[in-house]
Amino acid sequence: EPVRTLVSPSAKRCFLSWYPSAAAAAPPPSLAGVTAPPPDTVMASAAWGGEASSGGMAVGCKRRASSCASTQAEAGPERQRARRVDMFRVEVRRVGSEVKVVLFDESRRGSAGKIICSLRPHETAHVDSISVRAADRGRGLGRLLLQQALSELGELGVSQVTLEAEEDAQRPNRLVAFYNKEGFVQIPQATVQHLHVGDSYLRKVPMRTCLKVGQRLRPRLYPEDRILTVRVVRSDGSTLACENDGSLCLQRPGGATDMSEWVLNCHSCEEGSSISSSSSSSSSSSSSSSSEGEDDGLRQTNWSDQGGSENVMRLGGVPIPPAGGGDSSTAWDPCGDARLDSRTHRWTHASRMSLQSTSQGSFLSAMPTGGLTTQEEECAWEEFEVEPLDERACAFRTVHGKYLGFSWASGALQVSDEPSAWFISIDRREVAWAEKAHYDQARRMRRMQTVDFVERQRRNHTGFQLGRLGLREALELLHRFHHPSLPGLGVSYGEFLIAAAEAARSNGHPDWMQITALIHGCGVVAALLPLQKNTECTGATPAHPPEAIVVDDEAHTWALGGASWVVGCAIPDDIEHAWLNKLNPDKKNPQLCTPLGAYPAHCGLEAVQLTWSSEEYLVQVLRHNRTSLPREALAAIRYQSLDVWYKKGAYNDLANDGDKDLVVWVEVLREITDEARNTLRRPTKAATPSLDEVWPHYQDALTRYIPQQVLEW
Structure with a gap:
């Protein structure tokens, strides 16, 4: 048929x-x-x-599988394993008195797991079997099947569910403990059977759980919902983990990962539900607050819309990368590149999500008081509404109106009034977080930084007409400026630079590296001096306290940081938030969209133009004022934000052998600044020394490497 x-x-x-x-x-x-x-x-x-x-x-x-056979053969087994992703869906089937919950993997034929229950008289049911495919075990899928079965049985009016925990007698209570976490208890005075099956010695433990009327069950999944096993990742690579006692912690990169996997349930929103109506209003509000609300090419979508013709799965209207995740030469285009149509699937929209620990089985829940918990409490809410920020980023909002995100100061997961940007990685293995101000800055830079813009800024600033200022005066000016890349630390940018210099000093780095750490952020002065002059000339009352300087005009946002790249050639696909590359106007010029672009091969990074930034400007200032800092110091400053090169291996066609020798010093400066940030994040941190206290130590080295006491900016 x-x-x-x-x-x-x-x-x-x-x-x-x-x-x-x-x-x-x-x-x-x-x-x-x-x-x-x-x-x-x-x-x-x-x-x-x-x-x-x-x-x-x-x-x-x-x-059809045969049409993809040649592509998979070319990819090779290692490439296929690297690209393999797992997205699951649940189906519930009832035939007579049998209720079956089946878990399917969208990328493979057959079921990944199933649980079979039989309905019995007197509002009871029995779990006949539960199984998970060997390749998918240890990922929390068995627990998910059991919870969905209990939800279905509860809706059918079942008040008691029984099962027999069949476990290895040589490792007793492991399976029993698993069912205990799900509310099952051993039936008193029931006979425990002992069986010999081949070389194995098993025991069957009768267990039961009661489903009370009105009992709050876990978020129910429907066939339209999708399930991913992911890691929740901070911007520094740390992953969220759930301890054995249910407490949340962060695991550093390279550490154990057995507790850092989570099941991401993407819930579709049924038409006419209360969440759908409330989410429509929240979507419009988030769209108005997203990235200054400008029409920059990434259209705002109605994330609660269940229809649409896009052949893409969406989490709250934000596309989730298709299975396979693209290859290294072709980035996935969330707006529907025609080349990628054969690798995408049509999915329904999801408007809510929940996170469940695969190791502990507990759900991440929001409390009315504003905290987070993994304990089962009546007042806790396990689902988060999804609000889109653009085509790839979304925010997770609690039912209490707050947003899920990490704290920059403590590093802990928290809820706050400000939305954070969340992304699903290309391989769908990570749900990554970024502070929204940082994401908005990346978006501005991707739209602003072009060849014409860089050349115009270079002409405007290499005339050095901003004024004359000594380095001590520059650091004092930076003590009145709070950099947006340091939210929640409670220190000025000048204090951060002193902390970086002291970190280099305590680690025994040479004096020129200590000076580099002290002044590497002084290029921000280019944005602060014009603001200070305007206030002094006009006599206007500043909108912020007189001791604070805030860069809030579009003309100087280039000084506020963000990832750098080489203008005049293709922006690498490995750069952070690569989907924003389409906003760059240089994409319209085919000559600037190749790996070499306007440059000869292996010309060296010294001969290329980087995006105009505070680091690039500072290097120009130091050269103009005839610094004697070594080449390694200037490279460490200039390439500090070019991590797409020294961390991810981009621009190998442009770099030469001399550039490779400089990578180590760029990484040293990054380690110093990271150590300074971590020191300032500590709750019991020591007070940062004042500029007066450390100036005598650095003054002599400054005089040696930068002879001019007053610099032209």
Whole structure:
């Protein structure tokens, strides 16, 4: 039969699959408004949710395996393993007295796991079997199946569920402890059976749990929902983990990862629900606050819309990268690059999400008081609404109106009034976080920094007409400036530079590296001097306290940091927030979209133009004032934000052997600044020494490497 239909009477859901015949001359007619695919495609399982009158069908379509065989063969086994991702969906099937919850992997045939329950008299049910595919064990999927089965049984009016925990007698209580966490207890006075199966010695422990009327169950999953096993990652690479006692902690890169995996449940929003109506208003408010609300090419989408023709899975209207995640030569385009159509799938939209620890089984929940917990409490809320910030970033909002994010000061996960930007990585293995101000700055720079802009800024600033200022006066000026890259630390930028210099000094670095750490951020003066002059000349009352200087004009936002890149050639796909590359106006010039662009091969990074930044400006100032700092010091300053080169290996076609020798010093300065940030984050940090206290130590070295006492800026 060309069409097979399975109807679930209890849930009023219909699952339809179409199997094309090889001898069919033409595809079958469209069904329920959905046009059948061409003969060279195979339909995946499709779900139709809601009442019969609501209609609407979501169809997944993927290429026939034979058409992709050559591509997979070229990729090789290691490449295939690196690109393999897992996205799951749940289906509930009821036939007579049997209730089956099946977990499917979208990238492979067959089920990844299932649980079979049988309904029994007197509002009871028994779990007959639960199994998870060997390759997917240890990822919390068995717990997820059990919880979904309990949710389904609860809706059917079951008040008691029993099972037999069949475990290895040589490792007793491991499986029993697993079921204990899910609310099961051993049945008193029940017989524990001991069995010999081959070489194994097993025991069966009868257990039960009671489902009370009105009991709060875990967030229920529907066929339209999708499940990912991910890590929750901070911008510094640390991952969120759940300890054995349920407390949250951060694991540093390279540490143990057994407690840092989470199950991300992407919940679709049913039409007409209260969350859908409230989310529409929150979406419009978030759109107005996103990146100054400008139309910069990344259109704002209605994240609660269930329809649409885009062939992309969306988390709150924000596309999730397709299975396979793209290859190293082609970045995934969330706006639908025609080259990538064959590698994307059509999914329904998700408006809510929840996070469940795979090691402990507990859900991340928001408290009315503003805190977070993994304990089961009646007042805690386990689902977060998803608000889009643009085509790839979204914010997670609690039901209490606050936003999920990490604290820059303490590093802990928290909820706050300010939204944070969250992203799903290209390989769908990470949910990454970025502070929204940092993300907005990256967005501005990607839109602003072009060849013409850099050349114009270079002409304007290399005339050195801003004024004359000594380095001590520059540091005093920076003591009145709070850099947006240091939120929550409670220190000025001048204090941070002193902390960096002291870190270099305590680690025994040479005096020129100590001076480099002290002055590497002084290029921000280019943005502060014009603001100070305007206030002094006009006599206007500043909008901020007189001791503070705030850079809030578009003309000087280039001095506020962000990732650097080489202008005049293609922006690397490995740069942070690579999907913002499409905003850059130079993308319209084909000559500037190649790896070499306007430069000869291996010309050296000294011969290329970087984005105009405070580091680039400071190097120009030091050279103009005839510094004797070594070449390594100037390179450490200039390339400090070019981590796409020294961390990710971009621009190998432009760099020469001399550039490779400088990488170590760039990394040394980065380690020094990271150590200073970590020191300032500590709750019991010592007071940062004042400029008067440290100046006598650095004055002699400054005089030796920068002879001019007053510099031209």
